[in-house]
Amino acid sequence: MQNTKDKAAEQEVAISTEASAEMQSKSEEIIKKLDxxxxxxxxxxxxxxxxxxxxxxxxxxxxxxxxxxxxxxxxxxxxxxxxxxxxxxxxxxxxxxxxxxxxxxxxxxxxxxxxxxxxxxxxxxxxxxxxxxxxxxxxxxxxxxxxxxxxxxxxxxxxxxxxxxxxxxxxxxxxxxxxxxxxxxxxxxxxxxxxxxxxxxxxxxxxxxxxAASYIFLFILFGAVMSKSGMGQLFNDLALALAGHTKGGPAKVSVIASGFLGSINGSAVANVVTTGAFTIPLMKKTGYSKEFAGAVESAASVGGQLLPPIMGAAAFIMAEMLGVKYSNIIVWAAIPALLYYLGIIIQVQLRASKDGLVGLPKDQLPVLKTVLNARGHLLLPVFFLLYMLFFSGTTVVYSAVLTIVVTIVVAQLKKDTRMSVKDMVDALANGAKQTVSVAIACACVGIIIGVCSKTGFGLTMANTIIALGGTSILFTLVFTMITCMILGMGLPSIPAYIITAAIAAPALAKLGIAPAAAHMFSFYYAMFANLTPPVALASFAAAGLSGGDPMKTGIASVKLAIAGFIVPFMFVFSPQLMLINTTLAEGAWTAVTACIGVFMLAVAVEGYFCAKVAAWLRLVILVGALGLMNPGMVTDAVGIACCIVLFFIQKKKEKALKAA
Structure with missing residues (x-):
């Protein structure tokens, strides 16, 4: 009997290893094709x-x-x-x-x-x-x-x-x-x-x-050093320990791990194949469809570039273009990025509830305490970096150099994360190699920016966008969004942002919109070109891993990222979401109401809360969601009223279903 169990275990390991090798091979093919x-x-x-x-x-x-x-x-x-x-x-x-x-x-x-x-x-x-x-x-x-x-x-x-x-x-x-x-x-x-x-x-x-020559190179090198110390494994294990056992756990693991890694590596497609090779099979195993599994991974991977503290290096360019401290960008980006990820997490939860999906067995997951004991010290360099950026008063460049040194020192504290001289030298080499794609894109985009500055094309485009939008700021924002997404098609994220910021941001600034909000607005929609068909590189890469239909995966990705498509409009009209010119109390209230709004938006998109939501109620809560995401006493009151209506109607329907 014992021999039979051992053989079964060996067979399971062999199948798992073979599947892992197959997924790795597929990942390499996809990244070569799309990235x-x-x-x-x-x-x-x-x-x-x-x-x-x-x-x-x-x-x-x-x-x-x-x-x-x-x-x-x-x-x-x-x-x-x-x-x-x-x-x-x-x-x-x-x-x-x-x-x-x-x-x-x-x-x-x-x-x-x-x-x-x-x-x-x-x-x-x-x-x-x-x-x-x-x-x-x-x-x-x-x-x-x-x-x-x-x-x-x-x-x-x-x-x-x-x-x-x-x-x-x-x-x-x-x-x-x-x-x-x-x-x-x-x-x-x-x-x-x-x-x-x-x-x-x-x-x-x-x-x-x-x-690229100063900030980006150093932070990519920082990421290479962190990778050699085992930070990627830490992120995966933390995500599994925190969310793996919950309803729809593998999808939440994908969201958390992809967010952490995406903030550092800055490449949506590379992030998809790196974390997706691990998370997509888990999602499919627990019952998610191929398209939804791919959509979760692609939406979460693209969002990593919106997530502080590093934001895939684009934040450094934004700081330089705006002439502000990098720490300001982190503060401005924090609440919108968290709202984006909250929207994905809630939709994942609702989909799991609707389809009756469960998490992974706890005995197959790492224990949080064990993970932190083994690799938790690797989080110290991240906290050190935040301290240096916010409180030390030193330059970003000097902070980055010190953080690289601290990462190497901290990694030596435990045997499993200890870096040899070869590891350090390899990290130096990898940092240079990984910077090439970003640096060359930055050099090439300099040609475009040079023409814009020489000919005044940026101002001309700004006037054109404003003319199309007429007297309506909303219409102007819509045309700016379309411009950003078209320009972002097929381009790496950093040049996509630089081009859209040079062309679209001036249009918003001419309407009296805060420059920070204008640049962040352009940045969001330049990133989302990776998700939206017909050119959706991140979605197509995820579809290649999941085996799903690329276009359906792209559409599902847009639905999952819906909060991200709406939030930029909200922080343009209400800069409190970016904590601009607001008090702590106003900022906190704005964040809370926006979170409730994102929850209601997810319910409206998914059509489920405790039970199936009627079509008319989905429209009602969509209105309420938009109200809550747009700070103001009247809009908040309307939104909260819609939320209360949703809660009571759906709870009553849930009781009726249980009684039947």
Whole structure:
């Protein structure tokens, strides 16, 4: 009898291992298909060592400049872009037919050319700066070379969309005299336009590259160090211990784990395949449909970029563009992000109740106390980072460097998390590799921003959006939302935000909307392009893992993320949701009423609370939900009244069903 049990156990382990391997293989296929940023070469032998050393040198340079200060602005930014270009042409094949293990001769030529810009700028910095706006032939050649290298690197890293969009903007800058109506401008020759991209801080070496070279690189390196210490395992175990046993537990585990990891890694698709490979099979096992399981994972993964404290690095760019402290962005983003995740959690709970789904057995789950004893100390660097950002008075860059050091020290406290010298060196290399996709996107988007600043296109678009919206702020917000989501299609999250903020945020600011709310509004809808069909990369990746229909998964993702689609309208009309110009008491009341509103919104979408909700009542509570999410005495009173009606009607219906 015992032998039979042992054989059954062994067979179960073998099946589990095989399923895990199959899911891992599927994850790799999906990420290569949908996430262009992950399609990199696999080096071996001498080339592997050369590339490894290059990555370490890149990380050491950024750590050094963060600690002791960078060189002159244009030199520092040109060195950063040059390093990222070198790594790109070595890491990313030119096309599908290119070798996946060895760079070609053309790749090595591009690597050599990538070094030209910083060498040129450094050798004649004074003359280079003095000639700004009056470029000579050599300046134009170097500028043209830089633009071509950045466009090619972006094509390899992010796919065709961003590079083609940049070319469209370049054409707009060159042929402005031929543009119709209000889009007409004086037009610029290539010498003037290329010099604008190259010789100042409004083009390729602009704000986005500055943020990538300082904040983003360090925080991605911080994430790489945390990963080596086992932080990902901690997040998974914590989520399982906290929510795995509850009704619909695996879906809640997905939401919690994806939120934690998404805040750090900043890539929706990568987050989907990382946590989804673990959580989607669990959700399907407990009874969730393929489409709903995929939707939960994709909605939660996209939301990670909205969740403080790191917000997938986009928060640093927002802080730079607004000219505020990074800690301010964390405060402004906190309540909207929590409302977004609360909406997903409540819908998961309601769906589980409606379908009679249960959680995982407790004896198959990690114990919270055991998890915290084993790896809980890894949370200390996160608390240390928050202390440094809010209370220390030091710069974000210095805080990031110290937090990396603290993470390494704290990891040494327990044997299971202890990092060897090899782990630390690997983390340095991984940090450099993971930064490449973000840095190249930031450089390429500098071309678009450069055209906007040179031609006034941003102001023109702002006027167009306002003209379409007429005198109604609501209509203007709707047109801005559509613009952001269209621009965000097929783009990585950071360039999507930068472009939408440059084009759409000024339209909102002209209507008297707080700049912080305008930027956050643009940011939310740029992120949601990952969820909304027809181009919904995160949803499609999750569908690939779950085996569900991609379009149905995308639609289910939008339903789950519905709170996130409404919250931006709310904090534009009522900045209290972002804790702007409000007291603590007002902020707390706003948060509470908004939470109740999100609950009612989830009930209206899911059509269930204790029992099936009638269609007319769903409409009533939808109105109440919107009222509660829009702070004000009258709207709050209407919303609370609708909530009370919902509670009594549904409780009465539940009793009647039990009696029957």
């Amino acid at each position: 262009k940023e992950s399609t990199t070469r696999t080096f071996s032998g001498t080339m592997k060592k050369i590339f490894f050393v290059l990555c370490i040198l890149v990380s050491c340079y950024h750590l050094y400049t963060a600690t002791f200060g960078p060189p002159l602005t244009l030199i520092h930014r040109s060195i950063h872009v040059s390093m990222m270009l070198v790594l790109t042409f070595l890491m990313y094949p030119m096309c599908k037919k290119s070798s996946s293990t060895t760079p070609s001769i053309l790749d090595w030529i591009l690597v050599a050319l990538s070094l030209a810009a910083p060498i040129y700028i450094s050798t004649d910095y004074q003359g280079f700066v003095e000639r700004a706006g009056n470029a000579n032939t050599t300046d134009m050649i170097m500028a043209t070379l830089l633009v071509a290298l950045v466009l090619e690197a972006s094509r390899r890293v992010s796919g065709n969309v961003l590079s083609l969009l940049s070319l469209v903007f370049i054409a707009y800058g060159l042929f402005g005299r031929s543009m119709p109506g209000m889009f007409m401008h004086r037009g610029y020759d290539w010498t003037s336009l290329s010099n604008h991209f190259f010789a100042n801080t409004e083009g390729i070496y602009g704000t986005s590259v500055n943020v």
